[in-house]
Amino acid sequence: MSEMSERLLRGTSKPCGVPALLVLEDGAVFRGSSCAADGEVFGEICFNTSLEGYLEVITDPSYAGQIITMTYPQIGNYGVNVQDAQSEKPALRGLVVRDLCTTPSNWRSTKSLPDYLREKNVVAIEGVDTRALVRHVRDHGAQRAVLSTLDTDEASLLAKVRASESIVGLNLAATVSCEKTYEFDDLPESQAFAVSSASERRHKVVAYDCGAKRSILENLLRAGCSVVAVPWDTPAEEVLAMDPDGVFLSNGPGDPEAVEGTYTQVEKLLGKVPVFGICLGHQMICKAAGAEIEKLKFGHRGGNHPVMNLLTGRVEITAQNHGFGLLFPSLGTLVPELSGGFKGHEEDLRFWARSRIAPVVQNEKFGRIRLTHVNLNDGTAEGIALLDIPAFSVQYHPEASPGPTDAHYLFTAFGRLMDGRDDYLDIDIAADRLAGWTFGDVTETIEVKPAMTEGGR
Numbered sequence: 519m520s521e522m523s524e525r526l527l528r529g530t531s532k533p534c535g536v537p538a539l540l541v542l543e544d545g546a547v548f549r550g551s552s553c554a555a556d557g558e559v560f561g562e563i564c565f566n567t568s569l570e571g572y573l574e575v576i577t578d579p580s581y582a583g584q585i586i587t588m589t590y591p592q593i594g595n596y597g598v599n600v601q602d603a604q605s606e607k608p609a610l611r612g613l614v615v616r617d618l619c620t621t622p623s624n625w626r627s628t629k630s631l632p633d634y635l636r637e638k639n640v641v642a643i644e645g646v647d648t649r650a651l652v653r654h655v656r657d658h659g660a661q662r663a664v665l666s667t668l669d670t671d672e673a674s675l676l677a678k679v680r681a682s683e684s685i686v687g688l689n690l691a692a693t694v695s696c697e698k699t700y701e702f703d704d705l706p707e708s709q710a711f712a713v714s715s716a717s718e719r720r721h722k723v724v725a726y727d728c729g730a731k732r733s734i735l736e737n738l739l740r741a742g743c744s745v746v747a748v749p750w751d752t753p754a755e756e757v758l759a760m761d762p763d764g765v766f767l768s769n770g771p772g773d774p775e776a777v778e779g780t781y782t783q784v785e786k787l788l789g790k791v792p793v794f795g796i797c798l799g800h801q802m803i804c805k806a807a808g809a810e811i812e813k814l815k816f817g818h819r820g821g822n823h824p825v826m827n828l829l830t831g832r833v834e835i836t837a838q839n840h841g842f843g844l845l846f847p848s849l850g851t852l853v854p855e856l857s858g859g860f861k862g863h864e865e866d867l868r869f870w871a872r873s874r875i876a877p878v879v880q881n882e883k884f885g886r887i888r889l890t891h892v893n894l895n896d897g898t899a900e901g902i903a904l905l906d907i908p909a910f911s912v913q914y915h916p917e918a919s920p921g922p923t924d925a926h927y928l929f930t931a932f933g934r935l936m937d938g939r940d941d942y943l944d945i946d947i948a949a950d951r952l953a954g955w956t957f958g959d960v961t962e963t964i965e966v967k968p969a970m971t972e973g974g975r
Contacts (some may be wrong), residue, residue: 571920767799837921
């Protein structure tokens with residue numbers, strides 16, 4: 519095969535580099551070229567469907583233990599501005615792309631993505647048919663994988679990956695949490711052209727850092743909160759001694775069952791202070807309430823997942839990044855008078871979206887809990903609200919880094935919850951989604967009446 523033919527086959531016009539190999543535990547093999555640091559890494563293979571925001575994805579601490587495949591074919595086109603990074607250093611194990619751009623063009627760019635990856639010692643492969651890889655993962659599920667630029671023998675790598683450690687049962691949150699308590703008060707200067715400055719501080723929030731993205735903490739600042747971040751296993755007594763107006767539970771990587779040091783503290787906090795959880799934080803509230811968590815076949819990762827808010831009937835296009843999810847029936851038995859008269863649970867939660875009902879269960883620990891958000895792609899649970907104590911959570915990412923801003927209202931809702939309002943989630947997302955952007959002039963949210971609930975909050 520000629521060099522030109524090989525380049526066309528690889529989907530890139532660049533000369534072929536050092537050979538690299540990606541091998542999955544079921545024996546699937548994908549060949550390509552090294553495009554960053556040399557090395558050999560093991561992790562769970564996953565894919566992200568975002569069309570932009572690759573730096574935010576790569577630096578999201580929630581990807582600890584994983585090898586990320588970007589489904590968009592050209593990655594790195596607009597380069598890197600390190601102020602967009604979500605953490606000091608990437609936590610992912612490796613990166614898989616179709617074509618990595620070496621000559622970016624953007625006025626905010628300070629370096630190319632390949633240079634950034636080499637600086638951070640990230641192993642990456644390009645020239646892979648990422649469409650075929652994603653189809654394989656969709657069909658066969660998430661699994662262990664090895665990415666190597668050092669060993670290109672298929673049999674050798676297959677033996678290694680089958681002997682490697684699974685992320686199931688690992689407490690990866692402990693590996694990306696902060697080491698000590700710190701005050702967060704930092705908004706990127708390079709984003710000032712698009713995002714307004716922070717609102718006046720009205721609430722003091724303590725944030726459990728289980729691998730928190732910077733943009734989530736930035737959104738809390740912009741929503742009028744002063745933020746103190748604490749390590750993942752900080753005792754509830756220490757948090758309450760800080761006298762916060764609310765407690766925030768951050769995103770984070772891996773298996774929520776293994777993060778007992780957080781959810782046992784959350785159990786002590788619920789009912790004593792308003793609580794808001796995102797992603798792993800949502801799962802921590804669910805675990806504190808005694809719920810079961812399932813491992814999804816291939817997870818939800820990207821910026822295009824439709825979620826219905828059952829309280830208002832509005833559909834949000836959301837950013838997501840998780841491989842585990844709540845089994846809603848495990849929270850308790852349905853309360854028929856608050857669930858449209860229905861007495862039995864439905865496996866596919868899209869039933870409630872079609873029925874125009876936000877069902878409520880009776881939980882043994884915390885009383886009534888309402889299902890507030892449902893994923894319209896697969897019918898999984900995406901959000902809950904505790905009706906007898908001030909707490910709510912969502913499985914997806916309202917900070918939109920990267921992704922759409924439809925769910926920005928949840929930061930507004932947290933402020934309203936800390937203000938003691940019962941209708942904190944009843945917000946017009948169309949008005950709130952532009953709040954804080956300099957090209958918008960939206961300073962107040964428009965309240966709407968609940969469309970689908972009866973009784974309770």
